[in-house]
Amino acid sequence: xxxxxxxxxxxxxxxxxxxxxxFILATILxxxxxxxxxxxxxxxxxxxxxxxxxxxxADQTEQLYPRLQKIDxxxxxxxxxxxxxxxxxxxxxxxxNGYIFFTDExxxxxxxxxxxxxxxxxxxxxxxxxxxxxxxxxxxRLEQAEVTDEVKQIYGSSVDLDSRxxxxxxxxxxxxxxxxxxxxxxxxxxxxMSLFGYGGLLTRSVIEEKTNRIVEVIASSVKPIxxxxxKMAGIGALAITQITFWILAFFGISAAAAPVVGMLVDPAEVxxxxxxxxxxxxxxFQIPSIDPMIFVYFIIFFILGYSMYSTFFAAIGSAVDSETxxxxxxxxxxxxxxxxxxxxxRTIESxxxxxxxxxxxxxxxxxxxxxxxxxxxxxxxxxxGLSIVLMILTFIGAMWLAAKIYKVGILSYGQSxxxxxxxxxxxxx
Amino acid sequence: MSVINVNGINKSxxxxxxxxxxxxxxxxxxxxxxxxxNGAGKTTAIRMINHILIPDSGTITINGQPASPATQRLIxxxxxxxxxxxxxxxxxxxxxxxxxxxLSKAEAKEAIAHWLDRFEARDWLQKKVGELSKGMSQKxxxxxxxxxxxxxxxxxxPFSGLDPINSEMLKEVxxxxxxxxxxxxxxxxxxxxxxxxxxxxxxxxQGRKVLSGNLRDIKxxxxxxxxxxxxxxxxAFIDDLENVRVNxxxxxxxxxxVLDGQDTQSILKKAMxxxxxxxxxxxxxxxxxxxxxxxxxDNINKKEL
Numbered sequence: 001x002x003x004x005x006x007x008x009x010x011x012x013x014x015x016x017x018x019x020x021x022x023f024i025l026a027t028i029l030x031x032x033x034x035x036x037x038x039x040x041x042x043x044x045x046x047x048x049x050x051x052x053x054x055x056x057x058a059d060q061t062e063q064l065y066p067r068l069q070k071i072d073x074x075x076x077x078x079x080x081x082x083x084x085x086x087x088x089x090x091x092x093x094x095x096x097n098g099y100i101f102f103t104d105e106x107x108x109x110x111x112x113x114x115x116x117x118x119x120x121x122x123x124x125x126x127x128x129x130x131x132x133x134x135x136x137x138x139x140x141r142l143e144q145a146e147v148t149d150e151v152k153q154i155y156g157s158s159v160d161l162d163s164r165x166x167x168x169x170x171x172x173x174x175x176x177x178x179x180x181x182x183x184x185x186x187x188x189x190x191x192x193m194s195l196f197g198y199g200g201l202l203t204r205s206v207i208e209e210k211t212n213r214i215v216e217v218i219a220s221s222v223k224p225i226x227x228x229x230x231k232m233a234g235i236g237a238l239a240i241t242q243i244t245f246w247i248l249a250f251f252g253i254s255a256a257a258a259p260v261v262g263m264l265v266d267p268a269e270v271x272x273x274x275x276x277x278x279x280x281x282x283x284x285f286q287i288p289s290i291d292p293m294i295f296v297y298f299i300i301f302f303i304l305g306y307s308m309y310s311t312f313f314a315a316i317g318s319a320v321d322s323e324t325x326x327x328x329x330x331x332x333x334x335x336x337x338x339x340x341x342x343x344x345x346r347t348i349e350s351x352x353x354x355x356x357x358x359x360x361x362x363x364x365x366x367x368x369x370x371x372x373x374x375x376x377x378x379x380x381x382x383x384x385g386l387s388i389v390l391m392i393l394t395f396i397g398a399m400w401l402a403a404k405i406y407k408v409g410i411l412s413y414g415q416s417x418x419x420x421x422x423x424x425x426x427x428x429x
Numbered sequence: 430m431s432v433i434n435v436n437g438i439n440k441s442x443x444x445x446x447x448x449x450x451x452x453x454x455x456x457x458x459x460x461x462x463x464x465x466x467n468g469a470g471k472t473t474a475i476r477m478i479n480h481i482l483i484p485d486s487g488t489i490t491i492n493g494q495p496a497s498p499a500t501q502r503l504i505x506x507x508x509x510x511x512x513x514x515x516x517x518x519x520x521x522x523x524x525x526x527x528x529x530x531x532l533s534k535a536e537a538k539e540a541i542a543h544w545l546d547r548f549e550a551r552d553w554l555q556k557k558v559g560e561l562s563k564g565m566s567q568k569x570x571x572x573x574x575x576x577x578x579x580x581x582x583x584x585x586x587p588f589s590g591l592d593p594i595n596s597e598m599l600k601e602v603x604x605x606x607x608x609x610x611x612x613x614x615x616x617x618x619x620x621x622x623x624x625x626x627x628x629x630x631x632x633x634x635q636g637r638k639v640l641s642g643n644l645r646d647i648k649x650x651x652x653x654x655x656x657x658x659x660x661x662x663x664x665a666f667i668d669d670l671e672n673v674r675v676n677x678x679x680x681x682x683x684x685x686x687v688l689d690g691q692d693t694q695s696i697l698k699k700a701m702x703x704x705x706x707x708x709x710x711x712x713x714x715x716x717x718x719x720x721x722x723x724x725x726x727d728n729i730n731k732k733e734l
Binding site for chain 2: 020
């Protein structure tokens with residue numbers, strides 16, 4: 001292998017792409033698009049309103065309705081004078097959405113109240129009515145038991161958990177698990193998106209050389225493996241450049257924008273809105289305790305993840321004749337990324353569960369899940385080390401296979417290969 | 430002195446034998462033609478000489494060294510399937526390709542400036558290849574092939590897809606390179622091109638070499654047993670001739686190979702009965718005829734020829 005040739009291929013791949021209009025536009029538009037997306041989602045959530053629901057309450061106890069009215073006087077309307085028949089008619093005529101009969105049994109005999117309704121409103125409606133009923137019936141029971149105010153207060157109290165972390169060195173530190181989970185998820189998500197994005201870019205770049213018919217000219221100067229490594233490294237370098245740019249721009253803009261936004265908008269509102277949409281809140285930059293090692297590991301795992309997956313994406317590019325034919329091969333490559341993405345949600349809830357630990361050690365999942373775990377919890381070093389070793393071994397194996405496919409694939413024009421042919425190429429090599 | 434020495438090479442893909450036990454030598458300073466119908470194994474052989482494919486068995490030496498990345502640099506190769514990066518500028522692209530062949534950046538720039546001047550294409554330096562016309566990008570493709578000033582040039586089906594002007598230009602460049610002592614190997618399935626240019630040939634059919642040697646010698650060895658006839662009148666008499674093979678036939682022209690040594694004068698007599706004869710000449714057989722009589726009519730896929 002000649003490093004001079006690899007370097008030339010890498011340089012060309014990197015320089016032509018980084019100067020292309022498409023790349024410059026994507027670098028600018030992707031973050032803008034992301035911000036716009038968050039804005040739209042937040043806007044839609046704020047704009048969304050619950051429909052007005054009317055529930056008639058036929059209350060024979062005369063105790064429960066006033067309490068419900070206090071909670072929500074538009075939803076709960078008094079129907080003490082109406083018969084069951086006329087209530088039924090009102091429901092079918094859609095004048096009201098439903099009704100509930102209350103008798104003393106509901107207070108004294110722990111009988112469940114029953115809602116008869118038209119069926120629309122969803123789980124959200126049912127659980128909110130259930131909560132309201134639970135509150136009013138409990139309060140009424142307490143009232144009738146003639147307990148002291150103290151007891152009532154005890155029932156009304158709620159408990160929040162404050163937590164602090166005790167490090168191995170014996171220092172107590174502030175616990176940012178919630179915040180770190182956000183960081184962890186963002187990192188896992190970024191790796192998922194980048195694997196698709198840069199992998200696709202590599203596939204297209206390989207196909208481009210085939211369809212332009214320049215690959216044989218190149219192959220008369222460069223070994224296929226040198227070309228493959230050069231292209232993978234070129235796009236990898238491009239990925240690192242772009243991500244670094246985004247991170248710097250993100251911190252730069254946040255640093256500049258935070259005081260400005262602070263002056264313009266009520267801080268509580270800002271925190272609320274962005275937390276809903278992205279788990280990123282401007283206050284996070286004031287939290288000093290992100291271990292910089294998290295970012296180092298992020299880069300290491302991104303590079304290893306990209307290296308493993310890019311071999312597949314390059315092999316796919318070499319095996320097909322046009323971009324539309326990539327579908328049949330993309331599925332098996334995307335499947336592990338999707339599976340890892342689903343495990344990721346579990347990992348955020350419980351980063352040390354057996355699923356999370358095993359998932360973070362499986363090489364094709366590691367880049368996504370281990371990065372997230374490292375951000376959220378203290379991962380034992382042996383697990384990190386093991387996952388890195390396994391990823392390197394997987395990379396070597398995948399590279400070995402991909403090189404065989406690539407070597408034959410780049411010179412096969414005219415039609416896309418199928419799995420049988422790929423297998424033949426692997427055996428041939 | 431042989432510049433390219435191919436010795437007993439074999440290459441198969443799965444069950445198909447693309448090249449079977451082929452040997453030939455290319456002499457320095459000569460134009461060597463690799464001939465045969467499509468699918469005869471020419472491109473596979475050429476790829477092996479270029480070290481793009483590795484033979485299953487047999488050896489290839491270039492200037493005495495086994496084929497390797499080092500020998501690739503001695504060769505300028507224009508494949509049959511050719512192309513350039515459409516979105517890259519002409520200048521950058523040519524520099525890149527020349528550097529891959531081992532030139533330094535400065536050397537590459539100098540060589541490219543020279544050739545762009547030669548083809549009156551200096552203004553294209555900053556243009557993207559996608560903006561060029563087909564003929565223009567063909568010129569750029571030549572420059573990409575020859576810019577690193579190799580000793581050996583290999584063109585696979587160089588004339589296919591070329592416009593007449595570039596075709597002529599390529600011929601000129603090839604002859605000029607030969608005069609400078611360079612060695613040229615090209616493949617083609619169109620025999621008449623070879624007749625005009627090649628010093629030596631190697632005929633391929635179905636993965637095997639069927640004939641090789643000096644073009645003049647080969648032709649002479651087949652003797653002057655072919656008749657070139659130009660006439661006006663009913664051409665039906667040609668169909669009545671026995672033991673002949675007719676090539677290149679048109680309404681008032683035919684090339685007739687006499688197979689069994691019969692008297693050519695009797696053919697002339699017969700022709701005179703039916704048509705007015707403008708020209709009647711005994712010539713050496715055309716390469717096409719040599720190819721057909723060597724491999725046998727039955728072994729040729731007519732459609733491919």
